[in-house]
Amino acid sequence: MYRRLMLLCAAALAFALPAAALASCGAENCPLDHASRWSEAPFSFDVSYQYIDQNQPRVGNDDASVGALPRHHDEIRTLNRATTGRASYRFAGAWSVSAALPYIERFHAHIHNHLGAPEYERWEYNGIGDLEVDGLRAFGGGEGRSRYFATAGVKMPTGVTDVRNEAGDQPEPAARPGSGSWDFLVGAGSEWRVGGTRADDSGSIPLRLSVTGRLNGRGTEEYRIGSQVQAHLASELPIGRTVAVLGQANFRVKGKDDVGASGLEEEDTGGSWLYLSPGLRVSTGSRASIYGLVQIPVYQRVNGIQLVSDANLYLGVTGGIF
Secondary structure, X not given: OHHHHHHHXXXXXXXXXXXXXXXXXXXXXXXXXXXXXXXOOOEEEEEEEXXXXXXXXXXEOEEOOOOOOOOOEEEEEEEEEEEEEEEEEEOOOOEEEEEEEXXXXXXXXXXXXXXOEEEEEEEEEEEEOOEEEEEEEEEEOOOOOEEEEEEEEEXXXXXXXXXXXXXXXXXXXXXXXXXXXXXXXXXXXXXXXXXXOOOOOOOOEEEEEEEEEEEEOEOHHHOEOOOEEEEEEEEEEXXXXXXXXXEEEEEEEEOOOEOOOOOOOHHHOOEEEEEEEEEEEEEOOOOEEEEEEEEEEEEEEEEEEEEEEEEEEEEEEEEEEO
């Protein structure tokens, strides 16, 4: 049980990576809590795929039309596909470390209002994103049914930042695969076991709560993505020996960006989001399983006008090497 907690928490923090570039043009989502089920494995892996289609302009709490608030750029659509590889290693003691690296595929389109003449611009590009490395220290153990952990991590500017279109123009800094910045994360959380037998926790249901803060540095064009706080409440209900129903609530609040030398509108960044994320996990053998979740927004409040999605899709495979 103690070893299991270290792995699941390391994976949970690693899931934050694909959301590093978060602005009205980036991938507006809330990272999931992702629990590893490989309690005895010193090494675990996860390969996941995200699909996020931001095609709905929003002003405050309400849907709007493109250009509802006059801007230099009127955002139309950002389609994000991210494939992320993660690896976690558990040391003999209470420490573990994880690393995650995404591959981003993105379509982005907006209207550039130059001297009163609207001009349609679009980009289709792909590339490696930013590498994130996280460390975790677990606390607790013994016969207790609650465990606690603390985490710290850094995101490195390894991602692609030059993604010019055919006209030689770059998209907004937050829409590129890499932010060009060094970012830092700290977090804490706990897990409780509900029901089951106290002797071995058989038949019990895990309930996990975690909070992570992210402080972003300056990156491309001196752009600094706003600091943010994420909170997750997650659990899973086994159904038989191979299937488990997953359920999560994911909340994120993000401050406004410092747009630096980009010339973008700072008032169109930041906001608050709350998602409910149901899903399913199916074991495919003794050392692997596949999972899927749908992230459904139940509350979205944005500053200014920004693009949002109706739902986000997560698919993945995870396993352990003993």
